Amino acid sequence: xxxxxxxxxxxxxxxxxxxxxxxxxxxxxxxxxxxxxxxxxxxxxxxxxxxxxxxxxxxxxxxxxxxxxxxxxxxxxxxxxxxxxxxxxxxxxxxxxxxxxxxxxxxxxxxxxxxxxxxxxxxxxxxxxxxxxxxxxxxxxxxxxxxxxxxxxxxxxxxxxxxxxxxxxxxxxxxxxxxxxxxxxxxxxxxxxxxxxxxxxxxxxxxxxxxxxxxxxxxxxxxxxxxxxxxxxxxxxxxxxxxxxxxxxxxxxxxxxxxxxxxxxxxxxxxxxxxxxxxxxxxxxxxxxxxxxxxxxxxxxxxxxxx
Amino acid sequence: xxxxxxxxxxxxxxxxxxxxxxxxxxxxxxxxxxxxxxxxxxxxxxxxxxxxxxxxxxxxxxxxxxxxxxxxxxxxxxxxxxxxxxxxxxxxxxxxxxxxxxxxxxxxxxxxxxxxxxxxxxxxxxxxxxxxxxxxxxxxxxxxxxxxxxxxxxxxxxxxxxxxxxxxxxxxxxxxxxxxxxxxxxxxxxxxxxxxxxxxxxxxxxxxxxxxxxxxxxxxxxxxxxxxxxxxxxxxxxxxxxxxxxxxxxxxxxxxxxxxxxxxxxxxxxxx
Ligand SMILES: Nc1ncnc2c1ncn2[C@@H]1O[C@H](COP(=O)(O)OP(=O)(O)OP(=O)(O)O)[C@@H](O)[C@H]1O
Ligand SMILES: [Mg+2]
Numbered sequence: 001x002x003x004x005x006x007x008x009x010x011x012x013x014x015x016x017x018x019x020x021x022x023x024x025x026x027x028x029x030x031x032x033x034x035x036x037x038x039x040x041x042x043x044x045x046x047x048x049x050x051x052x053x054x055x056x057x058x059x060x061x062x063x064x065x066x067x068x069x070x071x072x073x074x075x076x077x078x079x080x081x082x083x084x085x086x087x088x089x090x091x092x093x094x095x096x097x098x099x100x101x102x103x104x105x106x107x108x109x110x111x112x113x114x115x116x117x118x119x120x121x122x123x124x125x126x127x128x129x130x131x132x133x134x135x136x137x138x139x140x141x142x143x144x145x146x147x148x149x150x151x152x153x154x155x156x157x158x159x160x161x162x163x164x165x166x167x168x169x170x171x172x173x174x175x176x177x178x179x180x181x182x183x184x185x186x187x188x189x190x191x192x193x194x195x196x197x198x199x200x201x202x203x204x205x206x207x208x209x210x211x212x213x214x215x216x217x218x219x220x221x222x223x224x225x226x227x228x229x230x231x232x233x234x235x236x237x238x239x240x241x242x243x244x245x246x247x248x249x250x251x252x253x254x255x256x257x258x259x260x261x262x263x264x265x266x267x268x269x270x271x272x273x274x275x276x277x278x279x280x281x282x283x284x285x286x287x288x289x290x291x292x293x294x295x296x297x298x299x300x301x302x303x304x305x306x307x
Numbered sequence: 308x309x310x311x312x313x314x315x316x317x318x319x320x321x322x323x324x325x326x327x328x329x330x331x332x333x334x335x336x337x338x339x340x341x342x343x344x345x346x347x348x349x350x351x352x353x354x355x356x357x358x359x360x361x362x363x364x365x366x367x368x369x370x371x372x373x374x375x376x377x378x379x380x381x382x383x384x385x386x387x388x389x390x391x392x393x394x395x396x397x398x399x400x401x402x403x404x405x406x407x408x409x410x411x412x413x414x415x416x417x418x419x420x421x422x423x424x425x426x427x428x429x430x431x432x433x434x435x436x437x438x439x440x441x442x443x444x445x446x447x448x449x450x451x452x453x454x455x456x457x458x459x460x461x462x463x464x465x466x467x468x469x470x471x472x473x474x475x476x477x478x479x480x481x482x483x484x485x486x487x488x489x490x491x492x493x494x495x496x497x498x499x500x501x502x503x504x505x506x507x508x509x510x511x512x513x514x515x516x517x518x519x520x521x522x523x524x525x526x527x528x529x530x531x532x533x534x535x536x537x538x539x540x541x542x543x544x545x546x547x548x549x550x551x552x553x554x555x556x557x558x559x560x561x562x563x564x565x566x567x568x569x570x571x572x573x574x575x576x577x578x579x
Contacts, residue, residue, distance in 0.1 A: 049421045050414065050578040066421040069332035077418045080579075083411035087349035093415075096348070100333065100341050100419045141415065148327070 001026045001180050002047060002149060006056035009042055009204075016042045018204035019056070024182040024197070026148070029175045031195030031212075032184040033285075035293050039204040040184040041079065044153050047182075048077050060149055072101035073145040078152045081138030086127035090117060090137045093126065094144065101145045111140040116166075131158035139167070150174060152183040156190050168194045192285040200289065202296030208288075215288060220257045222287070224276035225267070228252055234270035235263065243294075245287045255287055338420060338429040346403055346433060355399055359441045360448075362391035367452035371459065379456035380465035382472075384449035389476060392441060396480060397487030397508075400434045401500045404491030409498075413578045423574055431488060438484040442477045472544045479541040482558070483508070486534075489562055493569035495576075508535060534561035 002024040009017040017039040024030035032040050045051040047058040049065045057064065060075050068074055084093055094108040112122050115136040126134065135158045142150060150171070156164050164187070171194050175181050185191050191198070198215050200208040208215055222245070225231045232254055235242045241257040253276070256263050260277050267274050290297065346352050366387040374383060404427070407413035420426045457464040487504050494500040515533045519526040530537050530550070534557040540550040 045577070045579060048418050050417060052575055052577065068421065070330040071421055072419045073330045075418075079414055079418075080411070083414040085349055085406065085410040085412045087351055087410075092348050096341055096345060097415060097419060099337070099344070102333065102337060 001062070002030075002058065002060050002151070002182055004043065004047065004056075004058045007043060007046055007053055007058060008055045009039070009046060009051065010054045015204050017046065017053075020201065020204070020206055021056075022199045022206065022209055024180050024199075026180045027175055027178050028196040029171055029181040029183065029194050030197045030199060031191035032182060032199050032201070033188070033191060033289055034184075034201035035297050038201045038293070038296065040201060041153050043201070044079060044151055044182070044184065047151060048075070048079070050079070060151075070101060070145075072097065072147070074147050075149045075151060076142030076145065076147040078138040078142040078155055080153065081131075081134040081157070084126045084134070084137070087125055089123055089125055090129065090133070091122040093137060094122075094140055097141050097144055103144065107144060111144055114143065115140040116163075132160055132163060135159055136163070148178070149180045150182065152181070154185055155183055156185055156187050164190060188285045188289055198285075200292050202293040207292045207296070212285075216285065220255055220279075221260045221263045222253055222255055222276070222278055223260075223263050223267070223274060224253045225272055225274050227272050228254065230270065231267060231272045231274075234266050234272060238266045240266070243291055245290060255291065333420060333425075335425060335429065338425055339432050342403070342426070342429045342433045343436070346399065346437065352399075352402070355395065355402070356437070359392060359395055360444065362395065363388045363445050363448045366391060367448050371452060371456045376460055379453070379460060380467045381449060381453045382467045384452040384456070385446065385468055385473075385476070388445040388449050389480070392445060392480060393483055396438050396441060396484045397504055398501060399437060400484045400487035401491040401504060402497060403430045403434055404488060405495055405497040405500050408495040408578075411579075417578050424570070427492065427570065427573065431485075434484055434488055435481055438481050439477060442473075442480050446473060469544070475541045475544065475546070479538055482538060482541075482562070485562060485566075489566040489569060492573055493565055495573070511535065531556055534558060 004023070005021050007017055007020045008015065020039070020043055022030075032043070034040050042051060046053045047060065047065060048071075059065075061068065065071060065075065071077075088096075091108060091112065094111060095105065098105065098108050112119070117133065117136055117140070121129075121133060126137070129137065135155065139152075139155055142152065152171075155171075156167050159167060168190060171181050171183065175196070183191075183195075192212070195212055197211050198209060199206060200215075223231065228244075232242050232244070235254065235256055240262070243255045244252065245255045246253040260279055264274070264277055267277075347356060367384055370378065370384055370387045374387070377383075407416055416426055417423055453464045453466070486507060487500075490500045490503045490507065494503055512533070512535045515525075515529060515536060519529050525532075530553040537550070537553045537557040540546050540554070546554070
């Protein structure tokens with residue numbers, strides 16, 4: 001279990017993390033989402049004590065991370081897979097970590113096997129590793145102590161499709177066995193498939209949090225039409241809140257805060273043909289994410305399409 | 308876009324992991340062992356330490372070949388070997404600290420051992436251990452050189468260094484290494500700290516030398532101001548009480564205080 005209370009981090013006048021509170025429960029996968037620079041990595045660094053918080057605090061397994069007697073055995077951390085000495089071999093990096101935790105050398109081989117790094121690859125220096133191999137090594141380091149809490153910053157970064165599937169199953173397994181998993185990712189599909197709870201952050205502030213089912217249920221209706229502007233006008237005239245989603249062109253769509261039958265009726269009355277009409281929860285996390293973080297996005301996807 | 312299955316991907320009612328007892332704290336000796344391993348397990352680290360042995364052997368060979376016969380004494384060998392070590396060992400100390408930042412390994416090191424003071428103290432133990440071991444090695448190589456050199460000349464080997472001489476030289480070497488360590492802690496960047504070391508031990512000495520040549524008051528006060536100068540007395544076999552005091556005063560100013568400041572900042576710094 002990870003508890004974060006009123007965490008704030010200021011860099012000079014800039015607030016990177018702004019009064020963030022959330023709990024990642026054991027037995028569940030908590031997805032940590034937000035646009036670039038939202039403060040996800042900073043929050044995670046604060047949780048594991050690498051960055052001092054300006055105010056607020058975080059506990060892992062009921063204690064401050066710095067008070068854990070042998071953190072590697074309780075918390076598996078992967079913050080940046082490229083942060084390794086380029087001149088060490090993969091096996092050596094795991095050996096150093098295993099020794100620090102007091103684990104037998106056998107554990108290193110088990111982990112290499114688990115993340116599918118061959119003995120030949122493990123003997124290579126990390127400077128010669130591909131992005132995905134580094135990521136696998138980082139995951140192996142995090143899993144080494146068989147921890148009951150996992151804190152992973154973009155663990156799927158650079159993994160091939162089979163690797164992503166494997167990662168997803170692994171996290172699910174861990175959570176099902178009662179572990180706490182906190183992961184950030186930009187691969188919304190991955191999060192959508194694996195996460196039980198979501199914490200969405202934008203510009204350092206939490207913009208939404210709850211179970212995935214709750215958050216996605218709040219998404220309303222998704223509707224597509226070849227005459228999108230006319231439909232948008234009709235829906236707005238009918239007093240419904242309308243947001244444009246999708247990236248324009250064929251994928252342009254409207255998300256409406258109403259049930260599908262209401263939207264269908266408005267479209268019928270307005271004589272606008274529809275190509276798609278359904279509950280937006282099926283459309284998923286991407287819409288929700290873009291909508292929730294609309295003000296904090298760099299690209300103005302939604303506003304652009306709404307015009 | 309496909310409709311997404313919102314039901315849990317697997318049954319959420321699964322076996323809970325049994326509550327485990329809190330693990331025992333990591334013993335300090337284990338951290339020292341790991342830090343020792345880390346100073347050998349990269350090519351750079353390995354060759355840096357290997358170069359201690361290599362240069363000691365080369366210096367011995369060179370002394371035998373080219374030094375005047377009068378220098379083929381134990382002290383002659385010891386000082387020939389000591390010079391390259393005085394440059395290499397502080398580099399080992401600098402890198403043991405700075406690589407955690409320059410190579411970003413600190414992200415792992417300080418998540419596995421969140422009490423940074425313990426990691427840094429373990430590094431200090433390793434660094435001091437390496438400098439003492441290297442000096443012991445240098446003495447053995449120097450002794451072999453003395454025996455071989457005198458045998459080649461057909462004279463009796465000249466053992467002109469006392470145990471006290473050697474102990475003071477080891478102390479000087481350890482101080483040099485601690486200076487490197489201190490600069491690593493304060494600067495936390497490999498390249499900058501190495502440059503700083505050379506400025507500290509050569510440029511500052513040259514400036515101090517020049518100042519002393521032109522300013523009489525500085526020449527008088529120099530032993531109380533210049534740490535490098537004060538360390539010079541360690542190579543003279545014995546120190547007077549005043550010289551110890553000078554070493555202590557300059558050592559506090561140039562080594563202990565900056566180290567304390569660097570450690571204070573390091574404990575609070577952000578590691579990323
Ligand atoms: N040392 C620092 N000084 C100033 N600003 C900083 C510092 N460290 C981080 N920031 C800022 O804090 C903000 C949050 O960064 P963070 O790395 O946490 O974002 P993120 O959510 O992980 O983004 P991404 O999805 O791109 O990984 C960014 O705007 C970043 O520039
Ligand atoms: Mg990040």
